[in-house]
Amino acid sequence: MKPVNIGIIGLGTVGCATVEILKANAADIADRVGRPVVVSHACVRDPSKPRSCDLSSVELLKDTADLVNHPDIDIVVELMGGTDLALDLGLQAVAAGKHLVTANKALIAEHGNQLFAAAQANGVTVAYEAAVAGGIPIIKAIREGLAGNRIHSVAGIINGTGNFILSEMRDKGRAFDDVLREAQELGYAEADPTFDVEGIDAAHKLTILASIAFGIPLNFPAVFTEGISTVTAEDVTNAEKLGYRIKHLGIAEQTESGVSLRVHPTLIPQTQLLANVHGVMNAVQVQSDAVGESLYYGAGAGGGPTGSAVVADILDIARALTATPEQRVPFLGFQPERLKNIPLLTIEAVESAYYLRMRAADQPGVMAEVTGILGQFGISIEAIEQTEPVQHDTQATIIMLTHRVIEQKMVEAIKQIEALQTIVGAVTMIRVEHFNTRQST
Amino acid sequence: MKPVNIGIIGLGTVGCATVEILKANAADIADRVGRPVVVSHACVRDPSKPRSCDLSSVELLKDTADLVNHPDIDIVVELMGGTDLALDLGLQAVAAGKHLVTANKALIAEHGNQLFAAAQANGVTVAYEAAVAGGIPIIKAIREGLAGNRIHSVAGIINGTGNFILSEMRDKGRAFDDVLREAQELGYAEADPTFDVEGIDAAHKLTILASIAFGIPLNFPAVFTEGISTVTAEDVTNAEKLGYRIKHLGIAEQTESGVSLRVHPTLIPQTQLLANVHGVMNAVQVQSDAVGESLYYGAGAGGGPTGSAVVADILDIARALTATPEQRVPFLGFQPERLKNIPLLTIEAVESAYYLRMRAADQPGVMAEVTGILGQFGISIEAIEQTEPVQHDTQATIIMLTHRVIEQKMVEAIKQIEALQTIVGAVTMIRVEHFNTRQST
Numbered sequence: 001m002k003p004v005n006i007g008i009i010g011l012g013t014v015g016c017a018t019v020e021i022l023k024a025n026a027a028d029i030a031d032r033v034g035r036p037v038v039v040s041h042a043c044v045r046d047p048s049k050p051r052s053c054d055l056s057s058v059e060l061l062k063d064t065a066d067l068v069n070h071p072d073i074d075i076v077v078e079l080m081g082g083t084d085l086a087l088d089l090g091l092q093a094v095a096a097g098k099h100l101v102t103a104n105k106a107l108i109a110e111h112g113n114q115l116f117a118a119a120q121a122n123g124v125t126v127a128y129e130a131a132v133a134g135g136i137p138i139i140k141a142i143r144e145g146l147a148g149n150r151i152h153s154v155a156g157i158i159n160g161t162g163n164f165i166l167s168e169m170r171d172k173g174r175a176f177d178d179v180l181r182e183a184q185e186l187g188y189a190e191a192d193p194t195f196d197v198e199g200i201d202a203a204h205k206l207t208i209l210a211s212i213a214f215g216i217p218l219n220f221p222a223v224f225t226e227g228i229s230t231v232t233a234e235d236v237t238n239a240e241k242l243g244y245r246i247k248h249l250g251i252a253e254q255t256e257s258g259v260s261l262r263v264h265p266t267l268i269p270q271t272q273l274l275a276n277v278h279g280v281m282n283a284v285q286v287q288s289d290a291v292g293e294s295l296y297y298g299a300g301a302g303g304g305p306t307g308s309a310v311v312a313d314i315l316d317i318a319r320a321l322t323a324t325p326e327q328r329v330p331f332l333g334f335q336p337e338r339l340k341n342i343p344l345l346t347i348e349a350v351e352s353a354y355y356l357r358m359r360a361a362d363q364p365g366v367m368a369e370v371t372g373i374l375g376q377f378g379i380s381i382e383a384i385e386q387t388e389p390v391q392h393d394t395q396a397t398i399i400m401l402t403h404r405v406i407e408q409k410m411v412e413a414i415k416q417i418e419a420l421q422t423i424v425g426a427v428t429m430i431r432v433e434h435f436n437t438r439q440s441t
Numbered sequence: 442m443k444p445v446n447i448g449i450i451g452l453g454t455v456g457c458a459t460v461e462i463l464k465a466n467a468a469d470i471a472d473r474v475g476r477p478v479v480v481s482h483a484c485v486r487d488p489s490k491p492r493s494c495d496l497s498s499v500e501l502l503k504d505t506a507d508l509v510n511h512p513d514i515d516i517v518v519e520l521m522g523g524t525d526l527a528l529d530l531g532l533q534a535v536a537a538g539k540h541l542v543t544a545n546k547a548l549i550a551e552h553g554n555q556l557f558a559a560a561q562a563n564g565v566t567v568a569y570e571a572a573v574a575g576g577i578p579i580i581k582a583i584r585e586g587l588a589g590n591r592i593h594s595v596a597g598i599i600n601g602t603g604n605f606i607l608s609e610m611r612d613k614g615r616a617f618d619d620v621l622r623e624a625q626e627l628g629y630a631e632a633d634p635t636f637d638v639e640g641i642d643a644a645h646k647l648t649i650l651a652s653i654a655f656g657i658p659l660n661f662p663a664v665f666t667e668g669i670s671t672v673t674a675e676d677v678t679n680a681e682k683l684g685y686r687i688k689h690l691g692i693a694e695q696t697e698s699g700v701s702l703r704v705h706p707t708l709i710p711q712t713q714l715l716a717n718v719h720g721v722m723n724a725v726q727v728q729s730d731a732v733g734e735s736l737y738y739g740a741g742a743g744g745g746p747t748g749s750a751v752v753a754d755i756l757d758i759a760r761a762l763t764a765t766p767e768q769r770v771p772f773l774g775f776q777p778e779r780l781k782n783i784p785l786l787t788i789e790a791v792e793s794a795y796y797l798r799m800r801a802a803d804q805p806g807v808m809a810e811v812t813g814i815l816g817q818f819g820i821s822i823e824a825i826e827q828t829e830p831v832q833h834d835t836q837a838t839i840i841m842l843t844h845r846v847i848e849q850k851m852v853e854a855i856k857q858i859e860a861l862q863t864i865v866g867a868v869t870m871i872r873v874e875h876f877n878t879r880q881s882t
Contacts, residue, residue, distance in 0.1 A: 021731050214781065217780050235796070238840050296738075315585075
């Protein structure tokens with residue numbers, strides 16, 4: 001089957017990440033969709049500017065009008081930002097019968113009603129998963145995953161910059177201005193941080209979340225917005241003492257008297273999962289009638305996460321253009337005939353870190369014997385602790401954490417440890433995982 | 442447009458919840474899909490048994506064969522459980538050209554390959570969102586939301602009973618057997634708890650998650666399974682001291698040498714979000730190349746959450762049967778002409794709890810004046826604290842938390858408090874939210 005062709009307007013961080021994801025995972029993507037998905041064309045303001053992505057197979061067009069009207073392009077991806085020109089191009093694209101994918105939250109929050117009406121009239125779609133909370137598929141979760149629910153409220157940490165600042169203020173007792181400066185140095189905050197710290201960015205996203213949660217037209221001007229620049233280190237500390245934590249939340253709530261849309265610093269109980277979302281990470285909590293509480297967590301910005309959402313929208317449309325509607329998504333996500341034959345490991349072949357606990361005679365040299373055996377198997381120890389025997393007890397407990405090793409080695413080492421005369425009974429072994437977050441692309 | 446007709450086999454907790462959700466939210470659902478979705482038929486083992494749901498508009502059939510072959514039924518929903526008969530009925534349904542929705546994790550994990558092949562040959566779909574992690578739309582998130590990603594690992598708390606037991610052991614230092622007995626009394630655990638505490642239930646779910654994450658055929662026998670019945674209170678305490686927490690995880694990981702599929706007690710760092718998932722709640726953490734870490738949290742069992750997933754699958758199919766493929770999901774989740782005109786509240790009309798901080802002259806009677814004003818506005822105080830002035834300071838800081846009140850009243854009360862001669866400067870006001878989890882249906 002011929003490829004689905006994508007035309008991208010704007011090759012900044014997100015645009016280049018989109019190109020890279022579609023290229024790096026091209027084989028898997030074709031297996032998921034049932035046909036290749038290819039970036040065939042792109043349009044940039046300055047074609048001479050060096051880009052971070054490989055554009056060797058992409059035809060660069062000078063004029064955006066050529067791209068949105070190009071007969072070979074199935075899906076136009078708008079990643080240029082801004083509202084006026086983006087709206088104009090979006091309207092041109094849907095008028096030309098192209099499906100439109102965008103990461104532009106301002107465009108959707110402020111002009112979505114107009115854009116959607118135009119798309120509806122032209123029989124095309126406008127997809128905007130990337131506009132809210134980056135890599136978290138929250139639009140899909142609400143519009144589809146929770147489609148049977150009446151939603152009571154949506155509350156989200158939907159601006160990573162603000163959450164980074166509040167997390168640092170809390171962890172290190174630092175003042176707002178001080179952390180903001182660091183965030184600017186790290187590239188988390190813009191030179192003019194107003195958009196992030198005063199909640200305008202969050203208000204754009206909240207506008208969208210509220211509309212899909214409650215089925216109301218987009219109404220950005222109705223959002224009440226209060227920033228975090230007035231939150232003091234003293235308030236952060238007081239909140240902690242009271243068992244709360246201050247987060248900059250976007251909240252959309254349906255009550256008997258109406259819907260409230262608001263972005264403001266909020267004290268929430270420390271025990272809530274939302275209070276434990278730290279640094280630049282985002283999370284959206286939904287309260288709905290059938291499910292109760294659910295929460296969606298991930299990186300809210302950056303090329304990889306935002307590009308992932310753009311690609312998810314592209315693949316959604318590509319699947320609609322490819323499969324029969326009822327079999328749009330293959331049973332196991334990949335086309336049945338493209339399932340993989342990957343070796344499945346036995347537990348002995350799995351690498352893990354370990355927690356060990358054993359009872360030992362309270363004699364000198366026990367520890368040396370145990371660590372000696374571990375050393376023979378190349379198992380290095382991260383932490384070790386021996387509790388002194390309590391009164392009338394002649395045995396001590398040894399607890400240790402090891403570094404990662406193939407399980408077979410650990411099992412053999414434990415056999416030898418258990419055979420020691422100084423070790424009493426069986427050694428308890430529990431696996432330890434850190435799930436170190438791998439760098440996103 | 443004529444309704445999409447549903448035939449349900451099995452009206453236990455999940456079956457009745459599905460009926461209730463489709464009825465309670467019928468108007469919204471029709472607005473989302475573009476046509477009504479109706480439970481037209483059902484089949485139960487014992488028609489004389491009283492049911493918790495209103496079946497007045499449902500035709501009860503005696504024979505399952507009549508249901509799966511009924512010409513009026515578009516989607517067959519299998520909620521009877523078990524594997525042999527469920528597989529037989531599933532195969533009959535797809536052979537009859539019906540789409541199949543099921544919550545049956547054992548059926549999919551053990552016989553999914555066969556069932557999917559039959560559905561593929563018959564041009565129908567088999568949907569199973571409810572089979573994994575109840576109300577969390579995790580199948581959709583992985584198959585669609587993360588479709589552009591290469592997934593490294595999936596790690597989940599996917600058995601609520603086990604997580605409840607481990608949470609209680611940690612919180613209260615209780616022994617496994619003791620908590621298990623309580624879980625059985627509360628109805629969280631079965632009389633024979635093997636399925637839950639030995640990880641078989643989790644292994645079924647992990648089998649499914651691994652296949653959609655990595656694109657491999659379902660292979661339940663390949664899952665290594667270790668239960669939590671051997672986890673001692675001592676190990677739980679030791680883990681906490683070391684900065685870890687013990688969770689019963691299902692882990693599917695892709696490494697250079699192959700894929701590992703395993704369910705076992707696991708120490709994970711307390712700072713990870715997964716370690717902060719308590720009680721019967723479920724969560725699934727995904728590591729993937731473009732997004733990095735993402736996590737999906739919610740109730741993993743119960744009628745409401747599982748019924749929500751069943752309904753989501755039904756609506757997915759109903760949308761495919763209704764709209765043009767590319768416009769399958771309406772822009773804002775609801776049909777454009779069905780968007781609602783709900784009043785949007787100004788911030789003054791929003792009800793919230795509040796944190797207040799003020800500086801007061803260190804004089805007797807200040808506290809009485811402040812609380813008196815709050816009382817006049819009907820604002821009750823949840824907590825109040827006055828810090829003594831430090832040396833050379835003649836002012837004290839008063840901090841308080843209030844109960845919920847309309848913001849307008851709070852603003853007026855603050856105006857009066859600020860006008861007090863004994864209060865210095867402005868009163869700091871930050872909103873407080875508890876997001877009390879509403880009971881699911």
